[in-house]
Each structure stands twice: as structure tokens, then as C-alpha cells.
Amino acid sequence: MDIEYRPPEHPYRVIGTTPSRPDGPDKVTGRAVYSADVILPGLVWGEVVRSPHAHALVMGVDTAAAESVPGVLAVVTRADLPRVGSGVIDLAGAPVDIKQATDNILADDRVLYAGHAVAAVAARDRNTAIEAAKLVRVMYEPLPAVTDVDAAMADGAPILLPGMVADHLGEPVSGTNVAWHFRHQFGDPEAGFRDADLVVEREFRFETVHQGYIEPHAATARWDEDGRITLWTSTQGGFGARSQTAGLLGIDPSRVTVMPVEIGGGFGGKTVVFLEPIAALLARKSGQPVKMVMDRKAVFEGSAPAPGGKLAMKIGVREDGCIVAAAADVWFEAGAYPGWVVDTGVKSIFSCYDIPNTRVDGYDVLVNKPKSGAYRAPGAPQVTFATETLVDEICRAQGWDPFEFRRRNAAREGTRRSDGPVFTKIGFVETLEAARSSDHWTTPLRREVGDGRVRGRGVASGFVLHAGRESSVALNLDIDGTVAMTIGSVDIGGSRTSIAMQAAEALGIPGSDVRPTVAHTGAIGFTEISHGSRTTYATGAAAFAAAGRLIDTLRGRAALLWAVDPADVAFDDGTFFAKSDPALELSFLELAGRLDGTGGPVSAVAAVDLPSPGGNVFGTHIVDVEVDKETGRVRVLRYTAVQDAGTAIHPVLVEGQMQGGVAQGIGWALSEGYVMDVDGKMANPGFTDYRMPTAMDLPMIETIIVEVPNPRHPFGVRGAGEVPIVPPVAAVANAIYDAVGVRMSRTPMNPARILEAMSRIPAGSDR
């Protein structure tokens, strides 16, 4: 399968337009079916019993009282899950020890975070299930808890997984909460720092944040008499939910069918299962279909937030404006079980720049919090907060233009990524140039506005790679010349449309003539989860390949109609023609109408397995903030996000991704964060106290798309969904510095922390 970029021979007809989404009417009318909307005959409710302790031994679980409640149909505990031996299970691309993965679904002999699931109850109605769940008696023996990396790594810290043997730079280590220590080193960092004229150095901290999808996790399961399971679940990937559920239940994946439902946000948080295996177990035990829906507290406490942690970084530059060395130590909270986000995060850490000498040490640190997971560009916002703050600090110190300094050091084709691989064609410099010439940057900022409010402007760049992997697409030519397209990709951001548009472009027909359907897992070929910005990229490439096959078949049909050799029939710009006879010419629509008697319906299917990463995505952001020096409140006044989207299939959807990512990044910067109490419990598990920005808190996010085609995609697509969340934390921090002269190095930069930081400015400073 040729997946190289092919410069278009004609201007694109569909790509670059902005058709309406086919799911639009259903969503705006409320007709769209989400997981919690599923109703089945005999449906009963399931509720989870969760640990009130952040860390405890489980000495026993007594379900008798709960089981005796009228209307209770089943109670399940860890004993109902298969006792697995050693081995790993693939959780959204990450190999995870299957015992640990199972323990995270239903605790075994210990609970590792407040909210850890211990048992579950199915009952005729939700209230009965909730009340019965309270009657499940769990005998805990509480242990001291650690909820940040410093406490977890302190001498004498309670060890979360006493049996774990950790890999520390290749050496096995026991009795530690540091589940993994790894290093990427290139060149001679120490020599590089010695060569530097200026070295800046700073430590950063960041709180756990949550993806904050509006739709809580919800799963409905049927377990039929013939051993087949049907799942309706809010997931980013039907095949992922299927294989994980099957793997945790110890059955063949083909016995599980995951039905398509709409999803109310995922952002990485719906790539692993939580409720699904429990709902299935309850369904089997009760003999009824079981629905489970998390409340918001359960979502915060029992899903997979983005890791908090800390980071120490230094960067050295020469007087000539070249970065010569960079080094960092990155400690990410793994949560309760070993994770992978720190590994992904450090791939972004220095990747915007061409630095000869670098070192990154990554540490995955167990703490008594839910297991960390994917959140939009996993790990990149945290590490970029550090990098782009130090870059800003360097520019300030030296009086260098922030764009010119970045451009001089910018990663280009051939530059080494933080962790080693070398970039193909990328568009970072183009984002810098577009930002520098933007209306935002060229419009001066009025800094003092009275009433103790001051304004500042910040700039930050960011990088993230995007995934490739496997996708399948089926195309069925309809009798009216339209094409029905079936995909396995869950649509989390308009990908139905952006994939259909690629098929239409390849077929030379209008975008609206390709009608997409997301199929259940029994009705389409394997398709990887919609994560890692892969969907428009990889499933789009599969659509391109399927379109090519459809055209090949149609060339054969045209040859039959014209009584010419199939090799004589060509297709170009939406038209079939015979090379030997210019009079023989049919448009796609015309040929579709003449297929009767040429051999039956025309369909095509194609799959891709694209290398990962499939591409490299860069963005550069500019933000103006206003700081109220009296209250410490920061207001975002103007925001411009510039991004290389490769070829933007549907520019409005790309803009939507950029605006959404920025909004989340601003929340991360200013207001979001898990507040843990002294017992290790989350003190703010609700949207009242966990403050996500609303439309009232944000200006319209301005967007500028630059298009440097991805050499690894036929239309040049780059995965657009993740990089917009990468620069905002740093950009906002740099703007705050510009406004009030304080270097914020901890998220969220909320009013209390702003005031505290400003209180440390020496009296008599000019700010």
C-alpha cells in the first residue's frame, strides 16, 4: 500500500471545503443515542462499591447483606474475574501486566486509591443498586497514603506494589515506588552546558488534571445464553473496548460485539475500559442486561486522569542564539499502577528545537491516585510548560525576539526528536512565521488598563507526534451513484466527515455523496482506537486505498461496457475514459448508473497498517492576559493558535480541534487540578470545585492553519487533534510574566498562587 504524499494534479474539489456533519441533525435535536441512552428489555442497573481509603489492605468482602436486599440480582467481587497468571494485556496500545490491569477493574487484596472499585451490585433499579452497594461490607486495614511524587519517593514511603520489580536504567530494583526510570541522552550535555553562555534552570510542578469529558463513563452489557457479549459503551474505540473486555474476562474477542453509540467527549480518557467488564459480569450473574453509569465523583476518582508530577530542567544557549544543551528530570505520577505517560511526554520535551546535546531522565512514580492515562497529547503539556517557559526566560534575559530565537533553533526535516528518531518534512518554522505575521502579534497590546489590572502577552510553541496503525474501510457503490462508507473508527471529533471527504476526493464525487456509517465490531475490519490524532490520518488513508480499489473495479466495468481492455481504461479527475478512444468517457455518476449487467454490485474494502508515528505536528500560540493584581485573577483576552495541520481536510473541524485543545489548555493553566486532602482523597470531585473554563471564561480562540503536507499520507494529512493543548500552559505563564513579572512554575496558576508569587517580588521593583 503506497502511503506517500501525492501532490494533487488538480486542485482538490472536496478537501478544504466545510460540509455539514452527518451527525449534526441528530446531535442538535437530541436524537443521537449515547451510551447511557441505550434501553433494552429487562435492563437492570449496576453500581460500583468504591474504596473510601486511598490505601488499604482488603481483609474481606461480605456481600450477604447486599444480596438479601429485595430487587438485588447479583453482586460481583474480584472473585468473579478470572484468576490470571502472568502476562500482559494491551490497553490502548500499552502493554500492561494483566494482574495489575485486573486489579484496577476490581481490587484484589489491596485498594490503592480512594475510589478504587471493590465490588458491584446489579438491581432492578438504580436506587436499589445504590442502597445495596452501601451494604457491601468491605473489611479494610488502612495504610498510609502518598499522593505526590516527593512523598512517594521519600525514604520510608509506603510501597504501593511490594512485589513489583522496577526497571531503573536497566537494573531491577525492588521496594520502590519508582516503577520505571529511563533516559534518553544524545551528544554530551555536560560539555554543552560548559560551552553555553547562559544556562537557565527551573523546577516545575503540575497537579493531576482530568479530561473533563461532559459524558460520564457508561456501559451496558448483555451476556447471552450462547456466551456472546454485546456492549454499548462510551468508548473511543469499539475494537479496543472489545479486546480489553475480552482479555480481562479471559474469552475470545470475537465473542464480544461492541455496538456503535455517539460519544460525549473522550480526549484520551475513554481508551481503556472501567465499567465494561463489571457490567458484563453482572449481566452474566443476573441473567439480565445491565447498565452502569458513573457519576461525576466516580469519573474523577475512578477513571484515568492526566498525571501530575514535577520536572527539573536546564537549557544552555550561546551568545549567538544557539541552544547548545538541554537536560531534564521528569517525574510523572503513574497513579496506582505503572504507566506510560512519562514515556510519551518526554518525546515532546525538546523536540521543537535542534539541540546537539540533550539528556532526559524519566521517572514513573506510583502514588495513591487513580492510574494515570491518556489526555490529549499525553504528557506534552506538562513538559512543554517547562521548555517553553525556559525559552521565554532566555529570550527575556538576552532581549531576543521570541520568534527569531525559536526559528533559529527550530526543528526541521532531519532534526532529531527528543528520544532519537529523525523528523521527516515538518512545518514548525511555518507556524512561527505565520504567528509572527499574525494580526495578533502585529497589534500592540495596551498594558495598563487601570484598577490594578495589567496585561501581558505570551508566546509558546509545542510538538506532538501522531499515531498510525491499523484501520479498515469498506465502500459500497449505491445505485444512485452515491457511496456508502463503513468505518470502525469512533467519531470523536468529526472524523466521519473528514474520512468521507477523503473517499469522495479520491472518487471524484461530491463530499456529501459519501455517506459514512460507524459499524459495530462484527461488521467492519479491525480498526485501532480513535486516539493519538490518528483517525483522520490513518482511517482516511484506508478510505483512500478503498477508493482506489473501487475505481479499479469500475475501470473493469467500463472496459466491459466499452469492450476494451481494462488496461485501456483510465480514471482522472472524476472521469473514466478509454486511452485509445477519446469518445469513450463516463463520469463516476454516469458509470454508476450503467452497471446493470456488468457483474453485480460494486464494493471495495481496504485496510492499512501505517507506521507509528504517522506524522509530526507543531503549533505556536500567542496569548494576551489581564492580571488583576489585587485578586490574582487572570483573564484571557485574546488567543491565537497557529498549527501545521498538514493538509486540512475540513478546516472548520481542524479549527474546532484547535479551539477545544486551547480551551482545555487554558483550564489546565489557570484553574484545573485535583486537590488532595490529608487522607489522600480528592477534595474537589465535581465541576463546582474542579473549575473547567466555560464559554464565559474564554475569548473566541483565533486560529491560523498552515499546511505543510505530511509526506506519509496520500493527501498530506497530519493528525490535528492533540497539539493545540500543548503550548497553552506555557503561553499563559509567559503572558503572566509579561504582565506582572512573576515566573509561574506550578499549575494551576490560580489567583492564590499568583498572589503568592507576586508577594515574593522585591519591593521597589518596577512591576
Next chain:
Amino acid sequence: MDIEYRPPEHPYRVIGTTPSRPDGPDKVTGRAVYSADVILPGLVWGEVVRSPHAHALVMGVDTAAAESVPGVLAVVTRADLPRVGSGVIDLAGAPVDIKQATDNILADDRVLYAGHAVAAVAARDRNTAIEAAKLVRVMYEPLPAVTDVDAAMADGAPILLPGMVADHLGEPVSGTNVAWHFRHQFGDPEAGFRDADLVVEREFRFETVHQGYIEPHAATARWDEDGRITLWTSTQGGFGARSQTAGLLGIDPSRVTVMPVEIGGGFGGKTVVFLEPIAALLARKSGQPVKMVMDRKAVFEGSAPAPGGKLAMKIGVREDGCIVAAAADVWFEAGAYPGWVVDTGVKSIFSCYDIPNTRVDGYDVLVNKPKSGAYRAPGAPQVTFATETLVDEICRAQGWDPFEFRRRNAAREGTRRSDGPVFTKIGFVETLEAARSSDHWTTPLRREVGDGRVRGRGVASGFVLHAGRESSVALNLDIDGTVAMTIGSVDIGGSRTSIAMQAAEALGIPGSDVRPTVAHTGAIGFTEISHGSRTTYATGAAAFAAAGRLIDTLRGRAALLWAVDPADVAFDDGTFFAKSDPALELSFLELAGRLDGTGGPVSAVAAVDLPSPGGNVFGTHIVDVEVDKETGRVRVLRYTAVQDAGTAIHPVLVEGQMQGGVAQGIGWALSEGYVMDVDGKMANPGFTDYRMPTAMDLPMIETIIVEVPNPRHPFGVRGAGEVPIVPPVAAVANAIYDAVGVRMSRTPMNPARILEAMSRIPAGSDR
């Protein structure tokens, strides 16, 4: 696409076994979703206003009173359907004048049968809709009605379609109810009859009968803001319901999506739409999804029963036992609009026999009854009633063995069908031989059992062709080595299983490893309606073709793994191997587990467009009856059906088809029939008065399958569903003659008619 029969190189491993149906658990637990089970948010009900008159002009429709009922959301009349010009619409393979097709959905300026739909009401609940429907005021001007072919053809008969120009042997004729008169003549029938030593001649009559599916018609429609329609409907073909609904509404078919639901019987009666366009119109007008469900009276009066009519036939034989001539005039009730069943029926009329001189005149006669439609082997039971009665009469008259006489004259490869085409390899003789040597035939019948009850034995054969046409199948290889199969064929008799088994056989894997899904019309290639016994045949052939493509792809993957040329990889008996190296060998399952990194998921799609007919099917039946001479009641004591199924993919499902067809044929023979009152209304529109046989009325139907592979199918399949209904009427009539010596020539042969016929036996007869 090679669709020739391929004699198996190894014994079949899957074909011929009898795995459980995947739809079994859902159906026996009541979980299966049928059309009327569909529930949508905001669902409202629709009810049809039907004509109380068999024939009337519609002078006006006043909907004001109905519209003013609280809870009524919409009222539609014919004015809401598009005004179409001339042209035809395809109704399940039959081209129908679009004006007539539209008039049959909602009457225009005249109603042509009692039960004809005139308007429809949508309301918040069903009772409100029913009550409001009563308030729709239709101004009728009644006309005289004709409900049988004699009355319709009488001088001065009221003309149903005054504007119709009929084709009578190629001549245009106006002012007639005979919508079509056609002839098939071969050889010189008159000369043949002159050459005959015995000519038997008789007239037959048959009442309208109904398919009697247990599930009434039900349709739910959504009409979305973007003009897309979604339909859930009890249909034998999603694509048929789609194209008909779209055609009647004047929109592109791709704007309609028909969702898969289970079907509670069809037997041909669910191949055309009735409620679907009305539900869609009500949905558009009310802005809500609308569900409509017929009651049984509406089903009888407003769907598409099998035509009644009359038939005059004569057959001439020579003393040497050869049939030399046969002639027939066949008048079928078209119902209210011109039809096609008589055309299909006469294809069976003399097709069991090789007769040098034949003539058939067919007449399609308009009467004031619902438009006739398909019912299992359309038209064949009626015509075969005549043919096989006369054959029995000849054998009786000449003292010839019924099997030997049939065998001597039997159609074989090369014999001309009644209407001209020549048979390929067929298995009629084999059914005769199997019947003659059956336990049933070789077990003597005790004829007198006292109490005025006498027993008789009858034999009859029958023929029907089966359809070919277009089907699509998609196969997706799953990661655990199973295969998910997607089809567009509605499963009316276990075809999910019989198609999956063919895919499994071709792939060399267990039958249960192919998991079938019936897809909605937007998720699979075009697939013709499940009618004409085509599904296991044609969609099975598509599954075979798709399996071949899947194997081709897998050969390429094996070549990659083994680093050999793809042409070097062969597949045989479930195993891939390298021809050049015997050590290189992988089973299907083994290869499926080693695909990672070989190019992504493996899927295949194939479609067929098979010639129609796809095959020729024969059966021979034996029946023992007991006649109560006092009451005229006929009881079926024993029944054996012998059938050439070609290769029986799933013998138990074939037996089920045979038993079901026989049961329906016995009902047709003994008890079923529309009773029309003097006003032209059906007097028995319910299952109490329209007497279908129940399990209490029937013995276990014994079955004998003979297998003469169909040369036009890779596994030799013949469509098995229809021929079993063809012989029973004649077989029962012949058995009654054997018991009590009366030749019944009218269906149903109910007690009144038996007594009436016996009363005409001359006193002193030995019976």
C-alpha cells in the same frame, strides 16, 4: 466470477452439518427485536383510514375533524404523495406503473377494494390515532364490485381501470378488466391431442389465500431535518423496501436507510411496501418518528395475497404412456391492479414433464380485491393442482403406476420448461425414485377404519424455478481467527446460518467461526430481496466468492511471512502451504494469528449478479388422508415430501422449509380461502374464520432430501424454500379421490365441498 459447480475434492466439513442458528437464543428468549418492537424517543403512532367499499369513486377527503382532535399531529392523504408522471417502479423485480403503485399505497380518485388505504393519521398514542382516523370523512360514490374472474370478464362488468390499455396477445385493448393475455405455445397442440389415445380435461377454481405470516406488517419511520429517512420495517429485503419507499416518495434511494430487524414470516408477502411510505410521510409532517402496525384485518384486506382464479386444462396421452399434448387457459385474479403472478405460475404448469406439444394462455384479470402478490412459489400451487390432478386421473384411468408414468414423461436435462427455456441438470427423476422407495409408499394403507371414515393415498409432483440476481457479502478476518460476515440478505429461513456455512466451508474453518451480521442498507453492498428461494443460493455464492478473495489476500500474507512468491502459496483443505517447500505450512487459524506487521487487517468483499433463474427445483409428495364421510372432514394422517435440494447446506433448515411449505399447502388444500360477501368485502378477515392449520391439524411432515447438485452454484445449492408448497394441494386432492372417489377441483376442499361433491356420486357406486 466463476459460478459453476465444483465437485468437492475433499468431503465437505461444514456443509451438511446442522449447527445452531446464531439468532436462536434471542428468538427463544424473546429478546429478538422485530419491527413493532422498535422504540424511539418521541415515537408517535400512525393509523390508516381504509375504504369500507370494494369499489367507489372518492369525491373528496375532509381531514379537518381528525386534525382537530387533541393529540393528532398529522393527517396525510394522497395529496401528500408526489404527483408522478408516467413510468414504472420496480416492486420486488416486477416493473409496475408508478401511478398504479402509488394509488395502491393511498387511493387517488377511486378505491378498488375494501381495505384500500385512503388517508392516515399520526397521533400521540395509538388509541387517539384510531379514533381520529374514524373522523376522516371520505366522500364515496359506490360502484358495483367484481370479486372473481368470471364476474370481471362478464359483459357489462364494471371496469376497474377505465384508462388502462391492455395487451392481449400483442394487441392493445381498452375497456376490459383483462389486464394481460399472453400465450406460450410449442409444437402443435391440436395435432398432439389428435394423436392422443386418451384426453382428460377439467376445470379448476381456487380462492384467494393469504401468506398468513404471524407478524403483521409494521413500519417505523424517521424523517430527519436533513431529508434522510430511517426505516425499521418487517420486510424480506432492506434494499427493496428502500428503493420502493424512495421511488414512491420521489427521492434518491440513498436518502433512505432501512435498519435490520427480525422478521416474523414473509413467504413473499413482505417483498413490497405498504405502510413504509405512509409512515415516512407522517413522520415528515408530524416532525416525530412514527410507528404503524397493521391489525390482522388490515393484513388480510390491505396486503398482497395469492391470487384466486380458474383454470381449464386438458392433457393427452398415448397408450404407450407418453404425454403428447397439453393445453391450459389460466385466469388469475390480478386484484385491483395489473400483476405478474399468472406469468410466474405458468412457468411451472407443465414443467415436470417432457411434452412435445403445449399451449398455455394466461390471463391477468382485475377484480375488486387487494392486488395479488408473491406467495411461496407464486402461482405454482394453483397450476400444479390442475396438472397433477389430471396426471392422477390419467394413471387411474389407465391403471398406470403413478411414479412410473411420471418417470417415463419426466423432465430431464434438456427438457423445455413450459414457457420455453431448457433445463440444465435437474433432479426430478431422483425425487420420483426416492418417493417410490420410501417407507411411506412401501407401507400399505389400511383403507377402512370404521365409523364412516375411509382413507386414501395421493401423490403429486411439483416444480418451481428459483431466482439468482445480486448479492453482496463482506468478510472481516478477526484477530482470533474467526471471521465476521456481513450480508444484506434478510434472514427469513435461517439463511444467516446457511450462508455463513458456505463461507466457512470455503475458508476451511468451523461453521461457528463465521459470525454473520445482517447490515442496514448503508453498510453493505446492494443485495436483492430474500425472495424466489434465492438467498442461500445467491448470497451463498457471494460468500464463496468473498472467501476466495480473503484466501487470495492471505496467500499474499503467507508469501510475505515465508519470503516466497505469492504464486508459490497454495491453499487446500484449510491449509496454506508453499508449493516449493513442504515445511512451510500454516492452517487458517495459525496464519490469522501471525498477520501482525504483514499489512493490516484482512477483509474481503464480493458481489454476484447471477442469472435468473439460478436453478430448477422439483419435489414429489405422498399423502395419506382420512375422510369422514358423514362430516366431510379430511384429516391428514401421514405426509412425506421428497425434494431435490441440490446440495443441502444445512439439512435441518431445508427440512424446516419443506415442512413449512407442506403445512401451508395443506392449509391451502383443505381450509384456507378468502370468503367474499355480496358487497365484495372479505367476510373472514381473522384467524378464527380464515382457518390456517395448526400443529394440532398436522402430522409430523416426513422429509427426504435428494441432492443433485445445481450446476450453477459452486457448492451445487438449489433454492429450497418454495417447491414444498407446490404439490400439496394436488396430492391431497388425489388422496381424497383415492379415499372417497370424488375429484375435487376447487380449493379449499373443506367439509362442505367434500360433502357436496360426494352427494353427486351416483347411488350404487362402490364408494
